[in-house]
Amino acid sequence: MSTVIYPSPIFGPIHSRRLGVSLGINLMPADGKVCTFDCIYCECGFNADHRPTLPRPTREEVAAALEAKLKEMAENGPKPDVLTFAGNGEPTAHPHFAEIIDDTIRLRDKYCPQAKVSVLSNSTMLHHKQVHEALMRVDNNILKLDTVSIEYIKKVDRPQQPSYNVEDIIESLSAFKGHVIIQTMFMKGQADGVDISNVKEEYIEPWLKAVERIKPMEVMVYTIDRETPAKGLLKATHEELDGIRDRVTAMGIPCTASY
Ligand code: SF4
Numbered sequence: 001m002s003t004v005i006y007p008s009p010i011f012g013p014i015h016s017r018r019l020g021v022s023l024g025i026n027l028m029p030a031d032g033k034v035c036t037f038d039c040i041y042c043e044c045g046f047n048a049d050h051r052p053t054l055p056r057p058t059r060e061e062v063a064a065a066l067e068a069k070l071k072e073m074a075e076n077g078p079k080p081d082v083l084t085f086a087g088n089g090e091p092t093a094h095p096h097f098a099e100i101i102d103d104t105i106r107l108r109d110k111y112c113p114q115a116k117v118s119v120l121s122n123s124t125m126l127h128h129k130q131v132h133e134a135l136m137r138v139d140n141n142i143l144k145l146d147t148v149s150i151e152y153i154k155k156v157d158r159p160q161q162p163s164y165n166v167e168d169i170i171e172s173l174s175a176f177k178g179h180v181i182i183q184t185m186f187m188k189g190q191a192d193g194v195d196i197s198n199v200k201e202e203y204i205e206p207w208l209k210a211v212e213r214i215k216p217m218e219v220m221v222y223t224i225d226r227e228t229p230a231k232g233l234l235k236a237t238h239e240e241l242d243g244i245r246d247r248v249t250a251m252g253i254p255c256t257a258s259y
Contacts, residue, residue, distance in 0.1 A: 026087025
């Protein structure tokens, strides 16, 4: 299996046991990746290897393609269980992200009111008021926090903006007042000869403290599932993920582990 660049602006639906029928909305160009992180585990590959030549889809293009697909699915099935913002990069970095969320909620209400709207984001644009407010309007606001160690973040998530500050991110996550699902990648192994395991206590304990501060409605812990652009990365084990999940659950916060 190799890294993947998704079609844009709509892809799928993808059937998964966990999400059901998920229709993907990709606000990035169809021929490359644009992200404010450059994670060494990104299933789309490294930013530098997938520079797009096409522009991002416009708000109007997203709404038209989504409406056509939802209409077709309403008529012929399958009915979507979730409309998921994901794809080749960071969806909240689209300049019209907030308006696109409003269009999506309107179209969801018209064609598939049972479906949830989910956003998968790396949390780097939360300081923008309109991004925060738009995420408050979606059903599943799924935000990444892989660790609270800035050294680790620089090695693994590799923020593209020098101003990235993990304390500010934790504050922004807390500002959702529970309307947030924290998603955390746990893994092991080496990248360029450097140990990148975050299943050690020195990473888990401060991360748990941050989760306690954020008070999310849920936490999702997961591990590598596809080929990664960096070689030498290893999956966290079931036992390691289950152990972390149980510690989150013990704080009274629902938590799922995906292997
Ligand atoms: S935040 Fe997501 S899309 Fe961006 S580099 Fe990391 S894994 Fe890839």
